[in-house]
Amino acid sequence: MATPDISRLKIERGATTQVPGQRSKRRRWIKIALVVIVAGIGGKVAMGQFSGKASVDTVTVAQTWPSQSYTLLNATGYVVAQRKAALSSKATGRLEWLGVLEGSKVKKDEVIARLENRDVSATLGQAQANVKVAQANLEQGQAELLDAQANFKRTAELLNQKFITASAYDTAQARLTKAKANISGYNAAIAAARANAQAAQVALDQTVIRAPFDGVILTKNANVGDNITPFSSAADSKGAVVTIADMDTLEVEADVSESNLSKIRVDQPTEILLDAFPELHLAGTVSRMVPTMDRSKATLLVKVRFVDRDPRVLPDMSAKVAFLSKAVPPEDKQAVTAVQPAAIVTRDGKPVVFLLEGDKVRQVAVTQGRKIGELTEVKGVKPGDKVVLAPDAKLHDGALVSLAKK
Missing domain, CATH: 1.10.287 (Helix Hairpins)
Incomplete structure (x- = not known):
């Protein structure tokens, strides 16, 4: 078989062949693409300028208490009854009658329970x-x-x-x-x-169990038919029948750090806040300071007595204690409305805020009050309202706004 002759096969390496008019078409498409891109950018800019929506930050109008201005130190603790007893009998026998339930109010020497006798x-x-x-x-x-x-x-x-x-x-x-x-x-x-x-x-x-003082039944530990023994050493027997507390002796026990002991003293005015009732602020005073430190926590146990009493306060409730520099005057015992100072601006010589309503703002005239912590007391808005933070000079009543992304 003869070998093919490939000597005539070669590649032309000269100038590339180009279709007439191809370069001009290519330039035309590039110009069109640039025009479209510039038009899109310009459209977005135009939409931002002519839609009237300014990007703003907002804050919430808060409810605060003037007593924060007097607070030197805050501590947490629990409500405890200083007079509390687990009632049992020195006699041993079967519980025959129980005349109270949890929450029952009893008087001193009132019969609570009776054993078989x-x-x-x-x-x-x-x-x-x-x-x-x-x-x-x-x-x-x-x-x-x-x-x-x-x-x-x-x-x-x-x-x-x-x-x-x-x-x-x-x-x-x-x-x-x-x-x-x-x-x-x-x-x-x-x-x-x-x-x-x-x-x-x-x-x-001794087979009759009586109330040792006026109080309220906290817990019921035994039922009719249970065997009662003084030390609950027998099987299936109960020691205490009920637990009673004198609600007039309720106090708050709070742990205070060793480094803050210089800020508290006996008879110092305090304000007690209960986690269960945030709106309830009760006046108190430092009753006594336990004269020993907790070495493991470096804290001192401070007992705060209630000056203002409320029937909703119960033992073992968690509480916060604010140690004050002075007693709260009567005019400062009510909550006030406050907002961050940066939300208040001046328009026509008057302090105003811009209240957010949907995607618009409404200019609201306010009356400024005292400074409470980092907030300023205001009148004219209510707690929970959203207002613009640090509005610029171009923001006006009825302006469309959008929330800035954080």
Whole structure:
């Protein structure tokens, strides 16, 4: 087979062949693309300029308390009752009656619960019967004493008349002495019987659980039918029946850092805020400072007493305590409306804010008050309103705005 001749095959390396008019068309398309890009950019700029929507930042009008101006230190803690007791019985027995529930208000010495006491009642009845027996013996002894005294008197007269012997006189005298001695024994027996009856009465009283002070039942730890023991050592038995607290002794226990102890003192005015009721601000005062530090936390336990009381305050509520430089005057005990100072600007010589309403702003005249912390008191808007922060001089009433992206 003959070999192909490829000597005639070659590549032209000269100038490239170009279709007539191709370069001019290419330049024309480039110009069109540039015009479209410039027009798009210009359109976006024009839309931004002529839509009237200015980009703004907003802040929320807040509700604040003037007492913040007097606050030296804040601490957290819990509400506790200084007078609190877990009520049980010194006797052991089955709970027969329970007359309270959680939240029940009781008075001092009011009967709260009662254990079965038939055996103790029987012992008391026996002891009281023994007292009556001892009293009957005393009456019998007194009768014998009267008879012995009369017999001794007759014997003495007969002896003086020589009608009886001296031995008969001695016998009468011995009988009288014995009768007197029996009276002392009968009196002692009565005292012993009464002591036994008193002990039985105490044992009976111990089966009745009474309120030691005026208070409110916090928890119910046992039910009717449960076995009650003093130390709850037996299986399936209960110790305390109920837990009671005196609500008039509620205090807040707060931990204060060791580095801030110079800012607090006894009888210092405070303001107590409860997490459960944020709108509730109660006046208080430093009652006492526990004279020992918690080494692990480097804190001191400070107890704050309530000056203002509210029935909604309950033990173990979490609370915040603001230690104040002075007591809050009556005019500062109400919350006020405040906003960041940068939101207030001057228009026509008057302070105004721009209230956000949808995508528009409305110019609202306000009255400025005092400075409270980082905010300024204002009147004319309400808490929760959105206002423009640091509005520029071009912003006007009714202007369209958009929120700036952060």
